[in-house]
Amino acid sequence: xxxxxxxxxxxxxxxxxxxxxxxxxxxxxxxxxxxxxxxxxxxxxxxxxxxxxxxxxxxxxxxxxxxxxxxxxxxxxxxxxxxxxxxxxxxxxxxxxxxxxxxxxxxxxxxxxxxxxxxxxxxxxxxxxxxxxxxxxxxxxxxxxxxxxxxxxxxxxxxxxxxxxxxxxxxxxxxxxxxxxxxxxxxxxxxxxxxxxxxxxxxxxxxxxxxxxxxxxxxxxxxxxxxxxxxxxxxxxxxxxxxxxxxxxxxxxxxxxxxx
Ligand SMILES: [Zn+2]
Numbered sequence: 658x659x660x661x662x663x664x665x666x667x668x669x670x671x672x673x674x675x676x677x678x679x680x681x682x683x684x685x686x687x688x689x690x691x692x693x694x695x696x697x698x699x700x701x702x703x704x705x706x707x708x709x710x711x712x713x714x715x716x717x718x719x720x721x722x723x724x725x726x727x728x729x730x731x732x733x734x735x736x737x738x739x740x741x742x743x744x745x746x747x748x749x750x751x752x753x754x755x756x757x758x759x760x761x762x763x764x765x766x767x768x769x770x771x772x773x774x775x776x777x778x779x780x781x782x783x784x785x786x787x788x789x790x791x792x793x794x795x796x797x798x799x800x801x802x803x804x805x806x807x808x809x810x811x812x813x814x815x816x817x818x819x820x821x822x823x824x825x826x827x828x829x830x831x832x833x834x835x836x837x838x839x840x841x842x843x844x845x846x847x848x849x850x851x852x853x854x855x856x857x858x859x860x861x862x863x864x865x866x867x868x869x870x871x872x873x874x875x876x877x878x879x880x881x882x883x884x885x886x887x888x889x890x891x892x893x894x895x896x897x898x899x900x901x902x903x904x905x906x907x908x909x910x911x912x913x914x915x916x917x
Pocket of ligand 1: 790852
């Protein structure tokens, strides 16, 4: 099982080495901005390094919203990031499930997701797996609660869609971690990546506040059990820089090395 961390994008390979990580996730542009990613000069080095790469799409992207001024640029930006992520040999592009505004029909949000994949298909399809990530907050989210996730997957039935399960988001979003992998896979058929994070927020608090694995409100053994059940690569998106994340990675390796 490949284990790594979300790192600063300046030199992801050096960040991987500093954490003894086999995988890294990073942004290709400002996560709060709408600028298209620039080609990376280190693309060849990244592709050939033997470290598994994942790219996280900007947080501003919301392809589900009924607001045209957000949805249309979101679609375009997502495809731009997919192209740039493929250029560095990334294994997947992670994007949040998004939401509709209060009072808007969630059904239209799911259909907007379908249109996003249709839009990409018009230019040959996404050039790498797009992994939709579950989110922690909001009452109108496409991928917070599993009933919504099931409707999202129905809407995307004609397309190849991956899933990234974040343990902090699931717990803070109000989904019990015990048995969660089976319940998710019954909907998605797959889990491509685990974001292994503890949560500063309480169960069902709706708060997206990551904590180190042995801190926070989640029993760390439950996070380990989710990883074991999923059998997917793992990225920690935890605080504390190199030391904090290296400790989280070491903790997971130690726990996963033990008999279940
Ligand atoms: Zn995450």
